[in-house]
Amino acid sequence: MQNIFRAYDIRGLLNKEINEENVEKIGKAFGTFLNGDGTVVVSRDTRKDGDKLKESLTKGLMSTGINVVDIGMQSTPVLNFYCNFLKADAGAQITASHNPPEYSGVRFRKGNGVGFPESIPEVKKLFFSEKFMVGDGNLKKIKEEVPQEEYIKYITEKINIEKPLTIVIDPGNGATSKFAKNLFLRAGCNVVAINNEPNSEFSGRGPNPSKEKLVDLEQEVRINHAEIGIAFDGDGDRVVIVDDKGNVLDADETGYLIAKELLKEKMGNIAINVECSDVMRRIVDEKGGKLKYIRVGDAFLAKAVKENNAIFAMEASNHFLIPKYFPADDGVMAGLFFASIISKKNKDLSEIRKNIPINPKEKIKIECDDKLKFEVIEKLKEKFKKEHKIIEIDGIRINFSDSWVLIRASNTSHYIRITVEAETKKKLQIKIEKFRSSVIEEIERLKK
Numbered sequence: 001m002q003n004i005f006r007a008y009d010i011r012g013l014l015n016k017e018i019n020e021e022n023v024e025k026i027g028k029a030f031g032t033f034l035n036g037d038g039t040v041v042v043s044r045d046t047r048k049d050g051d052k053l054k055e056s057l058t059k060g061l062m063s064t065g066i067n068v069v070d071i072g073m074q075s076t077p078v079l080n081f082y083c084n085f086l087k088a089d090a091g092a093q094i095t096a097s098h099n100p101p102e103y104s105g106v107r108f109r110k111g112n113g114v115g116f117p118e119s120i121p122e123v124k125k126l127f128f129s130e131k132f133m134v135g136d137g138n139l140k141k142i143k144e145e146v147p148q149e150e151y152i153k154y155i156t157e158k159i160n161i162e163k164p165l166t167i168v169i170d171p172g173n174g175a176t177s178k179f180a181k182n183l184f185l186r187a188g189c190n191v192v193a194i195n196n197e198p199n200s201e202f203s204g205r206g207p208n209p210s211k212e213k214l215v216d217l218e219q220e221v222r223i224n225h226a227e228i229g230i231a232f233d234g235d236g237d238r239v240v241i242v243d244d245k246g247n248v249l250d251a252d253e254t255g256y257l258i259a260k261e262l263l264k265e266k267m268g269n270i271a272i273n274v275e276c277s278d279v280m281r282r283i284v285d286e287k288g289g290k291l292k293y294i295r296v297g298d299a300f301l302a303k304a305v306k307e308n309n310a311i312f313a314m315e316a317s318n319h320f321l322i323p324k325y326f327p328a329d330d331g332v333m334a335g336l337f338f339a340s341i342i343s344k345k346n347k348d349l350s351e352i353r354k355n356i357p358i359n360p361k362e363k364i365k366i367e368c369d370d371k372l373k374f375e376v377i378e379k380l381k382e383k384f385k386k387e388h389k390i391i392e393i394d395g396i397r398i399n400f401s402d403s404w405v406l407i408r409a410s411n412t413s414h415y416i417r418i419t420v421e422a423e424t425k426k427k428l429q430i431k432i433e434k435f436r437s438s439v440i441e442e443i444e445r446l447k448k
Contacts, residue, residue, distance in 0.1 A: 065135020
C-alpha cells in the first residue's frame with residue numbers, strides 16, 4: 001500500500017490496492033487534509049468500477065464534513081475547468097490516466113484546477129494513521145452535460161479555427177469519447193471519430209496513445225484526407241498529434257510548434273521537463289526569452305509556469321500547458337490550439353515538420369525494484385559528478401556538445417528510464433549502450 005502514493009497522484013491495481021474500502025479511506029484522508037471544510041468536485045474516467053469508487057471517495061469526503069459536487073464521468077480537463085468555474089476548494093478524479101485497464105487511482109486538484117502534488121505526503125500520512133475528522137457533508141449531483149457545455153463554450157470562445165479543417169479524433173474509448181468530437185464540431189471543424197464509445201476495457205487501442213497504438217488513427221487520417229489526427233489518453237490530459245500523411249509527431253515537435261506560435265505573440269519564458277529535446281532550447285534562443293528545466297510530472301507544470309512567469313510549459317509525455325487559456329495542462333485545449341495553428345498555415349503539417357531542427361532521440365527502460373530505484377540514482381549521481389557537470393532537478397541530466405543523456409527513476413512504475421538525444425543515430429546508440437551498462441552494473445551491485 002505504501003507504493004500507491006506516487007509523487008503526484010495515487011495509483012495501483014484495481015480490486016487489490018485500489019478498492020472501495022481504500023478509496024473511502026483516501027477520501028477521509030483528503031477531507032481531513034482540507035480540515036473538513038469546503039467543497040470538492042469529484043468525477044471519474046471510464047475505468048471499471050469507476051462509479052463505485054467515486055461513491056466511496058464521496059462517502060469518505062462527506063464523513064469529514066466536506067461538501068461534494070459529483071459531475072459524473074468526465075475527462076480530467078473538464079474536472080479542472082469545473083473546479084475553477086465553481087470556485088470550489090478542491091477536486092478529485094478517479095483515474096489511472098494512461099495506465100492499463102487493470103489500474104485505477106485518485107488524482108487531486110486545487111480549487112483553480114491545477115495539480116495538487118503537495119497534498120500527497122500529508123494524505124498518505126493521514127491514510128495510515130487513520131486519524132480522520134468527523135463531520136456531515138452534503139452531496140450535489142450535476143448532469144454530465146452541464147460542465148461539458150460550459151467547458152466547450154469557454155474554450156471555443158478563446159481559440160479560433162481560421163479555416164475549416166478535417167480532423168480525425170481518437171479518444172481511445174476514454175473520458176473524452178463523444179465530448180471531444182462535439183467540441184471540435186462546435187469549433188468549426190469537419191470531424192471523423194474512431195474509438196469514440198466510452199468503455200472500461202479501452203477495447204479500441206488502450207488508454208495510452210503511444211505511437212504503436214495509433215495505427216488505426218494514422219490510417220483514418222490518410223483515408224479521409226484529413227489535415228491532422230488527434231489522440232487522447234484515458235482521462236484526456238495528454239494529446240498526441242498525427243500529421244496529414246499519417247505520421248505521429250513526437251511531443252517535442254508538437255511543443256516546438258506551439259511554442260513558436262506563442263512566441264510570435266509574446267516574448268517570454270518556456271518551461272520544459274528534463275526529458276524534452278534541445279529543439280525547445282533552439283526555438284527559445286531564436287525568439288528570445290529563457291528556457292527553464294523542471295522535474296518530470298504534469299502536476300508540476302502549473303507551479304513552473306507561476307514561478308518562472310512562463311508563457312508555455314510542456315512534458316515529453318505529451319502534456320502541454322498554455323496559461324493564457326487555463327492554468328492547468330489540458331490535452332483537449334492543447335489539441336484545439338494546435339488545430340488553430342494549422343488552420344492559419346498554407347502548408348500541410350507534414351511539410352511544416354520538415355523544418356523542425358530535431359535530432360534523433362530514444363528512450364529505454366530498465367527494470368528495477370521500487371525499493372532500489374531511487375538509491376540507484378543517488379549512487380550514479382555520486383559517480384557522474386566526478387566526471388561531468390550534471391543537472392539534478394530530476395534524476396541525472398548530462399549535456400554534451402553533441403548530445404544529452406537523462407537517467408531517472410520512474411515515479412509510477414518499477415523502472416529506471418534512460419533518454420538520449422544525439423546529432424546522429426550512431427552517436428545515439430553509443431551513448432545508450434554506455435549508460436545502460438552503468439545503470440545495470442549499479443542495480444546488480446546494490447542487489448548483493
